[in-house]
Amino acid sequence: MTPQELKNSVLQLAIQGRLVEQRPEEGTAGELFAQIQEEKQRLVQEGKIKANKKIEPISDDTIPFDIPDSWVWIRFGNLVNYSMGKTPPRAESEWWGGDIPWVSIADMPESGHLHETKESVTPTAFDKKFGNKISPAGTLLMSFKLTVGRVSILDVDAVHNEAIISIHPLVDDTGTEKMYLFYILPFISQFGESKNAIKGKTLNDASISNLLIPLPPLSEQKRIVAKIEELLPLVDRYEAAWTRLEDFNRRFPEDMKKSILQHAIQGKLVEQRPEEGTAQELYEQIQAEKRRLIKEGKIKKEKPLPEITEDEIPFEIPESWMWVRLQQIGELSRGRSQKRPRNDPALFTNGTFPFIQTGDVARANGHIAHWTTMYNQEGVAQSRIWPAGTVCLTIAANIGDVAILNFDACFPDSVVGFNAYRPILSNEFFMYGLMCYKTILDKMSRSTAQKNINIDILSQIAFPLPPLAEQKRIVARLEELLPLCERLK
Incomplete structure (x- = not known):
């Protein structure tokens, strides 16, 4: 049950x-009605x-x-005198900017006290437009357009607009009737003149x-008001707890996903197996492969990267793993548009080849x-052209969104491609691993015309490297668990 439903x-x-019991000694509402x-x-x-000629008789079907038998049904127009504003x-300009508060619906706190207004009118407006009729402090207001049934009690003398009525109970020496209406009108105003809700x-x-x-009866109204005022603070406490729970439930699937990914890149999601070798052995294979590709002219030799220091390591990893820089284990490069601005319409007219943008990566979900x-x-x-299977990482606008291409595509310099x-x-392992770096990358981004991260900085990020067989087991486990997080949403 939501807090509003409870209220x-x-x-x-x-x-x-x-809500409260009926007491015969308090008389009947028929006496009050008379x-x-x-x-x-x-x-x-x-x-x-003025006599209200709009009031209709009450029939059983309305x-x-x-x-209770001691109560009666009464039309609102027979219970109170009310007036609309202007x-x-x-x-x-002669009407506005004076010292007389003018109330709009936006000024009205929901079921609260109205202390001030955003606008005011002049004495001239008060005289010529409002006929010198003020709604004194203590008056009950109700909106009847747009936000139907919002009520507030004036704490200042004021006038109001035509979407609000001032309500003056015909018999209410103690203010009980006003407070009874204050609490029930937001609810009762949703019913209109029949059983059909409005x-x-x-x-x-x-x-x-x-x-x-x-x-x-008036005494029972007083007890009803007292009981409502006893219960509503409890409803407020329930609302605070309910809101915290809703916020937890809303965040839980994403928090669970982050936790699973964090376990994955820290070596806590699957066990380590000695027979699968070490990341150091894998790293030496990678360097041999790079030397071959350089010799064959397929890739260029890059400048040596500095050793990874203790200060760069964000968390502990298993002994069989090692820390590497992304550029040491794969190609990392930005998308590009060499001759024209990437948004030049001439590049897209009658286009047939996929062009990926940061929003496509953000929406991809992997x-x-x-x-x-x-x-x-x-x-x-x-x-x-980047081939299918490329890991795409956004480095501008939405920093750190990651996904793998399912097809060959081009993309702009706001997206980086990585191929191990x-x-x-x-x-796949690096795609999932980079998802955990979103917060780190966001902190590293610098603000220019728009938020972005320099690829030279990105290429030097310390990244955990497990043995290849363990990478595959981690990916398989993630692809088993992450869909469950999506189902929780």
């Missing part, structure tokens, strides 16, 4: 006469209020629920007048299976 349950019990009608007639005769013309619709003068109000735009042959010619030396290494 509604309390109010539903209140207006059905089930007193209200007598007072209404007196005020009409004295010209202080009553939405049963109430909005002076905006184009005429939630989300705008009330008008006729539907306001004909709102059905379940009326208890594997890029879709693209949002395509290069034509001119676009492809001045760029570069194969078959010595597994791209």
